[in-house]
Amino acid sequence: MTRANEWSLPGGGFSFEVIHQATKSASKVTVLETGLITFEPINRVTQHDIVLSSAVHGNETAPIEICSDIIGQLIRGELMLAERVLFIFGNPASMNIAERFVEENMNRLFSGGHSQDQGQGTGLINKERHRALLLENTVRDFFEAGSELNTEAGTERQRSHYDLHTAIRGSKCDKFAVYPFLHGAPRKKSQLQFLNACGVSTILLSHAPTTTFSYFSSNEFGADAFTVELGKVRPFGENDMSQFVQVRETLTKLVSGQALGLTPYIDEDFNLYEISQVINRQHEAFSLTFTDDVENFTDFPKGHVLAIDGDIEVKTQQDGEAIIFPNANVAIGQRALLTVTPTTLA
Ligand SMILES: O=C(O)CCC(=O)N[C@@H](CCC(=O)O)C(=O)O
Numbered sequence: 001m002t003r004a005n006e007w008s009l010p011g012g013g014f015s016f017e018v019i020h021q022a023t024k025s026a027s028k029v030t031v032l033e034t035g036l037i038t039f040e041p042i043n044r045v046t047q048h049d050i051v052l053s054s055a056v057h058g059n060e061t062a063p064i065e066i067c068s069d070i071i072g073q074l075i076r077g078e079l080m081l082a083e084r085v086l087f088i089f090g091n092p093a094s095m096n097i098a099e100r101f102v103e104e105n106m107n108r109l110f111s112g113g114h115s116q117d118q119g120q121g122t123g124l125i126n127k128e129r130h131r132a133l134l135l136e137n138t139v140r141d142f143f144e145a146g147s148e149l150n151t152e153a154g155t156e157r158q159r160s161h162y163d164l165h166t167a168i169r170g171s172k173c174d175k176f177a178v179y180p181f182l183h184g185a186p187r188k189k190s191q192l193q194f195l196n197a198c199g200v201s202t203i204l205l206s207h208a209p210t211t212t213f214s215y216f217s218s219n220e221f222g223a224d225a226f227t228v229e230l231g232k233v234r235p236f237g238e239n240d241m242s243q244f245v246q247v248r249e250t251l252t253k254l255v256s257g258q259a260l261g262l263t264p265y266i267d268e269d270f271n272l273y274e275i276s277q278v279i280n281r282q283h284e285a286f287s288l289t290f291t292d293d294v295e296n297f298t299d300f301p302k303g304h305v306l307a308i309d310g311d312i313e314v315k316t317q318q319d320g321e322a323i324i325f326p327n328a329n330v331a332i333g334q335r336a337l338l339t340v341t342p343t344t345l346a
């Protein structure tokens with residue numbers, strides 16, 4: 001690692017330069033806060049502002065390992081930096097206790113959710129609410145600073161945000177992405193090709209605004225943003241990282257400007273689903289009708305009872321509706337499961 005011109009920032013962060021070993025090109029690394037790190041090429045034109053976030057849920061460790069690996073290569077000067085990148089480790093306090101969150105699920109607190117009482121009881125500001133606001137401001141600053149920069153003539157600056165997660169239970173398709181609601185704008189096949197190169201070919205199309213981090217970046221900054229689910233929650237040391245080689249290599253190529261080698265878009269390469277029902281828990285007495293080993297993407301016939309919420313039976317509304325993210329242990333008012341049905345791109 002090469003460190004030069006180290007200097008402190010008024011907010012308590014610090015910056016330093018790293019030199020890429022092979023090309024001798026310099027980049028500025030800025031640690032804005034715990035878990036918030038930007039990498040910016042010095043004296044080179046960039047065209048893409050990339051946000052890579054992990055640990056919005058602190059016990060989802062495989063994405064943390066993938067991002068740490070890329071950061072390590074950049075800091076040691078082994079990997080060329082071609083674009084501006086903001087790495088976010090979302091919830092360090094929950095990483096430290098190896099839990100999904102400390103007080104409240106942070107991925108329900110974006111787009112202003114941090115400032116509303118969403119049925120969490122007191123409505124007081126807790127760790128996750130502070131952090132969600134900080135993450136919003138950090139992403140805003142990062143994208144806005146990018147738009148001040150020159151790009152190559154004739155090219156439009158791009159914004160991306162891949163918010164990396166792992167699912168709580170096993171999945172029939174163990175890597176999949178949620179494509180946030182675009183308010184009628186067309187879904188981008190080029191983004192699906194990129195996800196496919198990451199080994200993610202199952203995509204859920206959302207049809208409504210949410211308070212997730214990926215919807216925030218998509219809706220507020222026009223970023224190509226996705227929640228990307230990579231396997232199942234496991235403690236550090238228990239991830240089979242060979243399952244994530246494609247995503248690690250593709251993200252590495254993205255930040256270093258290497259050819260991505262995307263294959264042409266063909267429908268057959270993808271399993272596309274649309275989100276059919278968003279089922280929020282309404283009562284203290286809430287239970288799912290299936291066990292924890294029933295995997296995401298398991299489908300049921302029309303009229304099958306999925307959950308009992310108070311005295312309400314929550315049922316599938318059509319044949320082949322499949323369950324995603326079922327979790328009976330959520331706060332009242334929050335999402336207890338999604339259902340999806342197969343679809344195609346319009
Ligand atoms: O497996 C689960 O139950 C949850 C995994 C997870 O954290 N998923 C995200 C999805 C966000 C989205 O819908 O875009 C979440 O629940 O926050």
Ligand SMILES: [Zn+2]
Pocket residue numbers: 056057060165166
């Ligand atoms: Zn998660």
